[in-house]
Amino acid sequence: MTGGEEPVLLHTAGRAAHITLNRPRALNALNHTMVRRIDEALTAWEHDPAVETVVIAGAGERGLCAGGDIRVVHDDARDGDGTASAAFWRDEYRLNARIARYPKPYVAVMDGIVMGGGVGISAHGDVRVVTERSRVAMPETGIGFVPDVGGTYLLALAPGELGTFLALTGAPVGAGDAVLCGLADHYVPSASLGQLLDELAELPAREAVARRSEPTPPGELAARREWIDPCFAADTVEGIVRRLLAHGDPAAKETAETLLTKSPTALKVTLASVRRARRLGSLERVLDQEYRVSCAALAIPDLVEGIRAQVIDKDRDPHWSPATLADVTDTDVERFFAPLGERELGLARSRSRSRSRSRSRDLDLDLDHGLGHDLAEPDIT
Incomplete structure (x- = not known):
């Protein structure tokens, strides 16, 4: 299925409709065309009675999706005015929200590399399958960016400070x-994926996945929570680094050293984003926040520099500005959360209107059946 020119391949098999990301040489990185194509497919299948399940997977052997096409973002931030990136994120984040609310089972085959935007098109689904080859991450701080695609929502729900x-x-x-942190649900060995996809054509999604699921192999993070939870509970990034260095566990010290290689601005904004996400509640509210943060990131040098160092020149030697955590002020961080006015994503507002219309329809039905009088009367003042 990797030989075609189309970046997204669509087909149906029995009761299942399949989305295959088809840019294996680019690790199936998402671009704007792919996001639109996926959204169009979901629209068509949502109203197709022959489609009971939607399945998303990646072409090739390396992974579902390594994230968004950040080379395009780099060029837009460096040479353009950021409007192309903002438009891409607007449609991408709306797709993330749609996947989370999709009315039919959405099965994500999270085999191999699943990072950044790949998490956004998989971990918001309701049936999320990982394998022994899965490597799931939100690596944005290493390129001067902040976790997005609803990633701060998902990570805010993880146990403790994981x-x-x-x-x-x-x-x-x-x-x-991935299962421990709530990013996935089921473990299926990669050798069984072919059988799983065949059975999804014939069986309800959860029944097919249950047939091929095996006990999830143990991870590494549960044993590390004795230092992760207390260290990462600090109020500031500087406090987290100090606690890690003082803890005594070699892994904690290594983690502190890792943090100090990341963009200081991205680290501070990321910490604020995750903490605020815990208070915001809904995915839509968090995506609205992430959109503000992402658009603000286009205006700082770290995003262009981080992508240059990690992806374009690959010298792995980014020069962050500001260069240290101490140089990033609270005011610097707060700018990322400033309202965008007419440019707001507006997902939470749209969902609120949709729910209000739904409640209105329900009330109309009650009134039609003579059941709504007691509900409606208190509103007459």
């Missing part, structure tokens, strides 16, 4: 830790 740890370090996790 989500804060993953958001700040960008560390990839395997199947066991």
